[in-house]
Amino acid sequence: xxxxxxxxxxxxxxxxxxxxxxxxxxxxxxxxxxxxxxxxxxxxxxxxxxxxxxxxxxxxxxxxxxxxxxxxxxxxxxxxxxxxxxxxxxxxxxxxxxxxxxxxxxxxxxxxxxxxxxxxxxxxxxxxxxxxxxxxxxxxxxxxxxxxxxxxxxxxxxxxxxxxxxxxxxxxxxxxxxxxxxxxxxxxxxxxxxxxxxxxxxxxxxxxxxxxxxxxxxxxxxxxxxxxxxxxxxxxxxxxxxxxxxxxxxxxxxxxxxxxxxxxxxxxxxxxxxxxxxxxxxxxxxxxxxxxxxxxxxxxxxxxxxxxxxxxxxxxxxxxxxxxxxxxxxxxxxxxxxxxxxxxxxxxxxxxxxxxxxxxxxxxxxxxxxxxxxxxxxxxxxxxxxxxxxxxxxxxxxxxxxxxxxxxxxxxxxxxxxxxxxxxxxxxxxxxxxxxxxxxxxxxxxxxxxxxxxxxxxxxxxxxxxxxxxxxxxxxxxxxxxxxxxxxxxxxxxxxxxx
Numbered sequence: 001x002x003x004x005x006x007x008x009x010x011x012x013x014x015x016x017x018x019x020x021x022x023x024x025x026x027x028x029x030x031x032x033x034x035x036x037x038x039x040x041x042x043x044x045x046x047x048x049x050x051x052x053x054x055x056x057x058x059x060x061x062x063x064x065x066x067x068x069x070x071x072x073x074x075x076x077x078x079x080x081x082x083x084x085x086x087x088x089x090x091x092x093x094x095x096x097x098x099x100x101x102x103x104x105x106x107x108x109x110x111x112x113x114x115x116x117x118x119x120x121x122x123x124x125x126x127x128x129x130x131x132x133x134x135x136x137x138x139x140x141x142x143x144x145x146x147x148x149x150x151x152x153x154x155x156x157x158x159x160x161x162x163x164x165x166x167x168x169x170x171x172x173x174x175x176x177x178x179x180x181x182x183x184x185x186x187x188x189x190x191x192x193x194x195x196x197x198x199x200x201x202x203x204x205x206x207x208x209x210x211x212x213x214x215x216x217x218x219x220x221x222x223x224x225x226x227x228x229x230x231x232x233x234x235x236x237x238x239x240x241x242x243x244x245x246x247x248x249x250x251x252x253x254x255x256x257x258x259x260x261x262x263x264x265x266x267x268x269x270x271x272x273x274x275x276x277x278x279x280x281x282x283x284x285x286x287x288x289x290x291x292x293x294x295x296x297x298x299x300x301x302x303x304x305x306x307x308x309x310x311x312x313x314x315x316x317x318x319x320x321x322x323x324x325x326x327x328x329x330x331x332x333x334x335x336x337x338x339x340x341x342x343x344x345x346x347x348x349x350x351x352x353x354x355x356x357x358x359x360x361x362x363x364x365x366x367x368x369x370x371x372x373x374x375x376x377x378x379x380x381x382x383x384x385x386x387x388x389x390x391x392x393x394x395x396x397x398x399x400x401x402x403x404x405x406x407x408x409x410x411x412x413x414x415x416x417x418x419x420x421x422x423x424x425x426x427x428x429x430x431x432x433x434x435x436x437x438x439x440x441x442x443x444x445x446x447x448x449x450x451x452x453x454x455x456x457x458x459x460x461x462x463x464x465x466x467x468x469x470x471x472x473x474x475x476x477x478x479x480x481x482x483x484x485x486x487x488x489x490x491x492x493x494x495x496x497x498x499x
Contacts (some may be wrong), residue, residue: 002066005030005194006163012059013046020046023060024220026213028163033185033195035209035226038238039428041398043218044198048165051196052084053077083156084165087172089148093141098123100140101155126154130184146177153184164188165196170204171425174289175454182207200428202231214238239430246433247461252443254464255279258314258417259331259448261300265308269295270472272309277417282439282449284480286459287469287492293452294336296469297419300450301333302326327356332415334406336422336452342406343394350376350390352405356413379408383438400431407438418442421452436462456485468492 006028013021021043028034036044049055051062053074062071064080071077092100098120107115107122123136132150140148149169156164166185170178185195185208197209205212205226212229214221214237221237235246259277264270270292277283285293298304300311302320310317313329320326323333335341343352353376354361361372376390383404387397394405403423410418423439424432439449439462453459459466463480468491475491 002063003029004063005065007063008047008051008060009063010060011047011050011057011062013050013055014058019218021050021057022218024215024218025060026220027223028194028196029210030162030194031189031192032210033189033197033208035197035199035205035212036215037199037205037212037234038215038221039430041217042215042238042428044215045167046218047215048084048167048196048198051077052082052165078159081160081162082165083159083161083163084167085149085152085156085169087168089145089152091140091148091152093139095140096136097127097134097138097140097143097151098136100151101126101136101158103155105159122158123154126157127151129157130154130187144177145172146174146180149173149181150184153188161193163194163196165198167198168200169197170199170201176289178204202234216240235429238428239433246429246436247457248433248437248440250282250440250443250464252280252440252446254281255446256314257312259300259450260312260315261296261309262312263309264296264299264306264311266295266299266304267307270469273469273474274309275467275474275477277448277450279446279448280443281464282443282451282462284459284463284466285450285452285469286454286456286466286488287475288494289454291469291492292472293469294421297333297421297450297452300326301331301419303333327413327415330414330416331419332356332410332413332417333419334403334410334421334423336425338399338402338406342409343402345395346393348376348391348393349380349385349387349397349405352394353379353390353408353412356409375412379411383408384434398427398431400427400434403427403431403435404438407435411442416446417448417450419450419452422454423451424453424455424458432458456488459483459488460485470494 004027008026010023010025011021012023024043024047038044046055050057051071053071053076056072062069069080101123102119107119109115120136127134130150130153134147169181173181189195197204199205209226211223212226213223216238255278257276257278262274264273273296285296287293299306302322302325311320339345350373354372373390380390385401385404394402424435443449460480460483466478466480466483466488468475468478468488470492471494478487
């Protein structure tokens, strides 16, 4: 008997002109959480689609429970107890929780009508087993993302799941919700269910996984016990270079004050917030989720209005009434949710980039396509946006390249102050390194960057100064050269937890 529940041996998948998987292998033990990591384009998504029957492999074999199987259809994968929960959930928002759980395998009478009481009771049992108090009769669209993910897990359990694939499960979750998901995943592992975890967050891997496998450039690089590999080695395997090349060193000269907030307040959200942002500086705003960080930058960028304090732009008090006014002053915001707030996904890369500066390319009712295209091409090349053309839609890009389009959009609008809310959230390590390099290049040109980040290595290695917030107020401001992860964490912890 093999020690593995699943073995995928020498899997190859070729699309026209692209070798998406090149002789890769993967093993999964019963009751194991196994992380699969790599940059965007490493082959993770294609690999999962082969396992779930979406794509047929062009070579290799799949062994499940010691038997070779042909995974030629998603229904075959479901029959073998393989289920996947994707980052963008495929749900029916207008149906109930119970209807979503049993969609496709409804509990029916001989007359082909649904046994509603039995369906709701079975859904209740599944949810109880996961420690959830969600009602089976709740409408799916009324639930939070974390609750919807839990319903997806219950749906998989209802079909005798033995392998669960979790694709970026914490990308849209708060820290508390992520911890709740960790507890549920651990509970599933204890019940003998095997989990394949795909995540860009090292925190997810360290909290959950027993082993980690790395793919790079569609090839298998290696598999390690999580407690037997350090962060620096893992990054090197993922991106092909050492971690000391990951955070570029800053050479920018700190210049005059671009932005100052004095005792800025918004009732119910934050109070008496004060700091300064200079030319050539990366100033980081950090703290626990709910500390008021995003609310502060929303007020600075004109989305919301303050109830007290003042904002000074180049030494002069200003009242910013709208994001449009902020952008005219030279203050641009990259929002945390780039897809909903930062981009028009059906639009082309060019149209997204040039939108803030559309007046420059218009003459009366006509637009100058030639000049607009030149602008799009300029930023596509400068920020190394990976696309075949500026005519590609924003929805077709990876998360890291979408983030670069939003940054290009800010630069096209002639902003000198860039507010970047979680600029590397949900992007792979290679794209992170490129975004860091872009940030450093911008500060060397005299831009001031106000960054919100929850990732402590990013906070310490990319900042000049760190503003730590706690419960809506500034706890302390620390020069990055003097900061440690422990000092930043301690300054952000609620006071009762420090006692």
